[in-house]
Amino acid sequence: MATKRDFYEVLGVAKNADDDAIKKAYRKLAMKYHPDRNQGEDADAKKAEEKFKEAKEAYEMLSDPQKRAAYDQYGHAGVDPNMGGGAGGGFGAGGGFADAFGDMFNDIFGGQRRGGGGGGQRVYRGADLSYSLEITLEEAARGHDTQIRIPTWESCGTCNGSGAKPGTSAKTCGHCNGSGTVHMRQGFFSIQQTCPHCHGSGKVIPDPCGACHGAGKLKKTKTLEVKIPAGISEGMRIRSAGNGEPGVNGGPAGDLYIEIHQKQHEIFERDGDDLHCTAPVPLTTAALGGEIEVPTxxxxxxxxxxxxTQHGKTFRLKGKGIKGLRSSYPGDLYCHVSVETPVKLTEHQRKLLKELDESLRKGGEKHSPGSKSWADRVKDLFK
Incomplete structure (x- = not known):
């Protein structure tokens, strides 16, 4: 059988370490090696499980004054029940490990004690909320100040926030004795959870308020001022601290996250900091050359x-795009030429085009090199 390591060495503390130092050292190891954070069947997961059990045993012994005294005097023999020197206790026995694991569990999932000692009610941070805000391309590029209306909660005026019908009061929850938490055993350890009967409040309301139905609060709407920074992109979020759901038992409110969605633009398409547009060009202008105006x-x-100029030709206008939130310089505007074929021709115009066509055909590939190349590829395909 493998020799056990010294408990102080396991936790990485000195033999004269106080209770706080021992508890802090254990919590650090438990957070690192907890099975929930090291799942799997590989060697690393099994090694982490062994280290977790080793740290748990060390803390269980050193956090109990009687067990620690016996260990300091007799070593492992002083706390080994098989050798007659160990005291009772262990997981779920209260104090020691149960308290530390409860604190560790709440470090992970957000619960905190309100009040001192183990009997204090748990306070919980409110949930975060999400709001979808649609803006235009111009608003995204230049920034925009706007207002949104969101749901919120206000204290009920009928019961003054107590949740109980006027003239009555809430009672202490009989399942958790007012602590707001209950202990549940899972495997070899005990987990402290929110009481399912009072939902962590420590109180139950036999006769609820008719206005708020026992909630102690009423749902309202409020208006928020939102500042949209210039250069914001699709899918980015703006955090509005404290405007999420209210906390439990006086816990802090959650946050509101405003998710940005950009409306489709009639002319431009955005690609990061760059913009793209299609510029229609008359056939004669493309053939003869000339100036065209494009929007920015x-x-x-x-x-x-x-x-x-051929259909599909792209022209780049440097710096005519958008300056993103994390960009030092604005992007570019890419204009894609779309050569338009004339429609609804008069007889005179048709005659002129036929004459032009006959003249161009005489020039062959000199005037239409692309057509000649395409025709050659088609012939090769059917050889």
């Missing part, structure tokens, strides 16, 4: 089209 978020810009 700051006004208009001019693009010089070279002679023979």
């Amino acid at each position: 978020l700051g006004g208009k810009a001019t693009i010089e089209l070279p002679e023979g």
Whole structure:
């Protein structure tokens, strides 16, 4: 059988360490090696489980004054029940390990004691809320101040927040004796949980208030001022501290997270800090070249089209995009040319186009190199 390590060595504390130091050392190890945080069947998970059990045993002994005194005097023999020197106790016996594990459990899941000692009620932070806010591209680029209306809770005026019908009062919960928590055994350890009968309040209301139905609060709506920073992107969230659901037993309220969604723009598509737009260009302008005006978020810009501009040609306007929240410089605007074929032609216009077509055909691939290349690829395909 393997020799047990010294309990002080296991926890990493000196032999003259006080109770707080021992408790702090154990909580650190328990948080690190707890099975819930080291799940799996591999060697690392099993090693973590062994270290957790070792730390648990060390703390169980050193946190109890009688067991610690026996251990200091006789070593492991002084606390080994198989050798006649150990005292009773262990998991779920109260004090020691149960208190420390309860504190550790609440460090993970947000519960805290209100009041001193083990009999204090638990206070819990309120849940976070989410709000979806739709904004325009211009508002995202330049920033925007707006207002939103959200649900909130106010103390009930009929019962003054007690939840009990006027003239009556709440009673101490008989299941948790007013502590707001109950102990439940799971496997080899005990877990402290919120009382399911009073939901952590420590009180039950036999005759609830008719206005709030025992909640002690009424649901209302309130208006919040929201400042949208310039450069915000789709899916980003703005945190409004303390505007979530109220806490339990005086615990802090949760936060409100405002999630940004951007409306589809009629002209631009956003890609990070860059913008994209499609610029329709007449066939004659694309063929002969010339200037076209394109929109930007700051006004208009001019693009010089070279002679023979093809459909799908892209022009980049540097710095005409959006300056993101984490960007040092604004993005670019990419204009994609869409050559338009003329419609509803007059007979004269049709005649002119036919003459142009005949003239271009005589020039062959000199005027339409793309068509010649495409025709060659088609021939190769059917060889």
